[in-house]
Amino acid sequence: MDIYLPIANLSVNALVIILLGFGVGLLSGMFGVGGGFLTTPLLIVYGIPPTVAAASAASQVTGASVSGVLAHFRRGGVDVHMGLVLVAGGVIGAVAGAGVFRLLQQSGQIDTVIAVLYVLLLGSIGGLMLTEALGAIRRLRTGEPPRAGKRRHHPLVAALPLRWRFYASGLYISPLAPLILGMAVGMLTVLLGVGGGFVLVPAMIYLLGMATSVVVGTSLFQILFVTAAATLTHALTTKAVDIVLAALLLVGSVVGAQVGARFAARAKPEYLRLALAVMVLLVAVRMLLGITWRPDEIYTIELS
Secondary structure, three states: OEEEEOOOOEEEEHHHHHHHHHHHHHHHHHHOOOOHHHHHHHHHHHOOOHHHHHHHHHHHHHHHHHHHHHHHHHOOOOOHHHHHHHHHHHHHHHHHHHHHHHHHHHHOOHHHHHHHHHHHHHHHHHHHHHHHHHHHHHHHHHOOOOOOOOOOOOHHHHOOOOOEEEOOOOEEEOOHHHHHHHHHHHHHHHHHOOOOHHHHHHHHHHOOOOOHHHHHHHHHHHHHHHHHHHHHHHHHHHOOOOHHHHHHHHHHHHHHHHHHHHHHOOOOHHHHHHHHHHHHHHHHHHHHHHHHOOOOOOOOOOOO
16 A cells, blocks of 8 residues: 655555554564664665655654653653753754754755764664673573672763752762753754664663663653654754654554563563664664665666
């Protein structure tokens, strides 16, 4: 069943897009990630223009984050004080990112920049995840006890002035640290169409030293507002949000997230992390080939 995407200016198979959304939602439910970091590259591989893919994926992540935030609120897993600082930084970063996005779009380099950033980001994140997952599986098989780690913030964070107390997170740190972190994630959200949770969650644990009980909920709280701001910014400036594409993705991801959550309850987390790392690296390799492999025809003529 083909459907026309007015902003992307092409027809796609609606069932394929819904299934793609379902797959990303499945990963979201299984691994606890927003899935936006896979949505955009998969859309690009399918043939959606990178600018439209990045902008539309951000709106899909917004809708998919709502139910997760509500669930964590009910069990007290959100540090609202920390979340608001992250949101403030994220909104600033989203506005700045939109300006960069617009400049790259006018120069004609935005598609290449998005692809290169994804290769670097997915390659580094996937490599770290693969190393960690293989280490966890090795310890599981040999019976070696897991490494005990101390929860503390990074020395650079400790050196920042103007400390505040974040009671739910168990922290006494400068608000400048989460503000800067939120700005970086906000820029990523606009440029790449990701929620940023796969960067934000490790940073909140290893840089800020937050209590793990509130990390995921606070991350989703930030993602909800920042992706909404990024979508609005894209709609007003780049005009790249395709609401038809976002709606199809959202339909699939909502169902997939429920199925993935049930599957995750029965699987071993070490093997789930290994599977996610392999998938991330495969997407990175596919995108690397897309920007380095010489096509059969260097020059093509597009009829519109």
